[in-house]
Amino acid sequence: MSKIYQICLLQPREFLQSEGERNVIKEINYMPDVSVNFEINGELYHVVSTYERAGMIGVRPFQYNEEVEEDLYEDNLTCPYCGYEDEDSFELSDEGETSCGRCGSEMEYERVVEVHYTSTPKKKNEVIKI
Ligand SMILES: [Zn+2]
Known part of the structure; x- marks a missing residue:
């Protein structure tokens, strides 16, 4: 009999670090790669971590946007497929793929840097009345 792997729903910020109690939503007979997506009962789940020894697969739910956004221009890097906003965008290099x-x-992304100027008064030019 092949090994059974449990797909476990992770809480936000939770990772598979221990063999504790898990919310198992499905069992499969192979270990998937991290970063694949599953559809289970009509819902989408992203594999964020695996724990081979415990036979556990950690997933988080997500949804794809109905339409892919072509050219997003946001304060943080935002996924055109699911709308996820990466609040650690500043850690990325200026442009590339992620x-x-x-x-x-x-x-693909590119960091757009806007330039602004500040000014403070120093000396007002005098007017000579003639
Ligand atoms: Zn996404």
């Missing part, structure tokens, strides 16, 4: 932390889809 994958979404929530749905695993790949995207």
Whole structure:
């Protein structure tokens, strides 16, 4: 009999670090790669971590946008496929390719830096009345 792996629903910020009580939503007979997506009972789940020894697969739910956003321009890097906003975008290099932390889809990005100027008064030029 092949080994059974339990797909466990993780809480936000939770990772598979111990063999504790888990919310098992499905069992399968192989260990998937981290970052694949499953559809289980009509819901989408992203594999965020695996724990081979315990036979556990940690997943988080997500949803794809109905339409892919073509050119997003947001304060943080935002996934065109699921809308996930990466609040650690500042850690990325100025441009390149990355994958979404929530749905695993790949995207290209470029950091747009806006330039602003500040000014403070120093000396007002005098007017000579003639
Ligand atoms: Zn995404």
